[in-house]
Amino acid sequence: MSIADIRTDYTQASLSEQDTDADPMAQFARWFEEALVAQIREPNAMGVSTVSADGRPSSRILLVKDFDQRGFTWFTNYQSRKGEQLAIHPHASLLFHWLELERQIRIEGRVEKVSAAESDAYFHSRPLKSRLSAIASAQSSPVADRATLEARYAQAEAQYGDQPPRPEHWGGYRLQPDYxxxxxGRASRLHDRIVYTRAPDGAWQRQRLQP
Structure with a gap:
C-alpha cells in the first residue's frame, strides 16, 4: 500500500453551531472532559508552534498544565528555542489532536509569562527528579554527550538534595486566545469546523468554516 492510499473515514460524531457553547473556553472544557472520560492517553498533550526572527516556524509537543478564562498555561525553559522565539514574537498557536474522538482544536493568541509566584507553585509541585532535570538541562543548547548531561544532573542532585530552587530561567507561559x-471529523472529508474569533470589544463571534 502506498502512503497516498492510507485514509480513514470519520463517522463517530458531528458538530453544529447549536452543539457548541457561546464561550470557547467552556466548549474546550466540555471536550477536554470528554477526552478524559474516553481515557485518551495524555489528552493534555498539545503542539505548540512559534516563529523565529526571520519568520521560520517551529513546533513541538508540550503539556498544558492549566486552562481557564485567562488562557492556556504551560511551563518550560525561558532560554529554550521556543522561549527565545516568544521573546521576539509573543504569539503562538496550539493544537490538540484527539484521534480516538476524531477531533482537533486549534488555538491562536498572544503569549505572556505567568507570575513568578505561579511558576514557583507549579515548580515545587513537580516530582523531585523533574525539578533537578530543569536545573541540569540548558534546554535546546548543544551537549557533548549523554554522559555530560547525566553528570550535570548528578551535580544538581548533590548540590540541592531534595530542595532544588526554581531556576530563574524556568517558568510558565500563558496564551490568551483570540482564535x-x-x-x-466527518465522512467523505466534509468535516465540521466551528471557529470562534475575539472581537475588539472582547466578545466572541462564532461561525462555521468549510472543510
Missing part, C-alpha cells in the same frame, strides 16, 4: 477552532 479557537473546534474540528470534528
Amino acid at each position: 479557537v477552532e473546534f474540528w470534528q
Whole structure:
C-alpha cells in the first residue's frame, strides 16, 4: 500500500453551531472532559508552534498544565528555542489532536509569562527528579554527550538534595486566545469546523468554516 492510499473515514460524531457553547473556553472544557472520560492517553498533550526572527516556524509537543478564562498555561525553559522565539514574537498557536474522538482544536493568541509566584507553585509541585532535570538541562543548547548531561544532573542532585530552587530561567507561559477552532471529523472529508474569533470589544463571534 502506498502512503497516498492510507485514509480513514470519520463517522463517530458531528458538530453544529447549536452543539457548541457561546464561550470557547467552556466548549474546550466540555471536550477536554470528554477526552478524559474516553481515557485518551495524555489528552493534555498539545503542539505548540512559534516563529523565529526571520519568520521560520517551529513546533513541538508540550503539556498544558492549566486552562481557564485567562488562557492556556504551560511551563518550560525561558532560554529554550521556543522561549527565545516568544521573546521576539509573543504569539503562538496550539493544537490538540484527539484521534480516538476524531477531533482537533486549534488555538491562536498572544503569549505572556505567568507570575513568578505561579511558576514557583507549579515548580515545587513537580516530582523531585523533574525539578533537578530543569536545573541540569540548558534546554535546546548543544551537549557533548549523554554522559555530560547525566553528570550535570548528578551535580544538581548533590548540590540541592531534595530542595532544588526554581531556576530563574524556568517558568510558565500563558496564551490568551483570540482564535479557537473546534474540528470534528466527518465522512467523505466534509468535516465540521466551528471557529470562534475575539472581537475588539472582547466578545466572541462564532461561525462555521468549510472543510
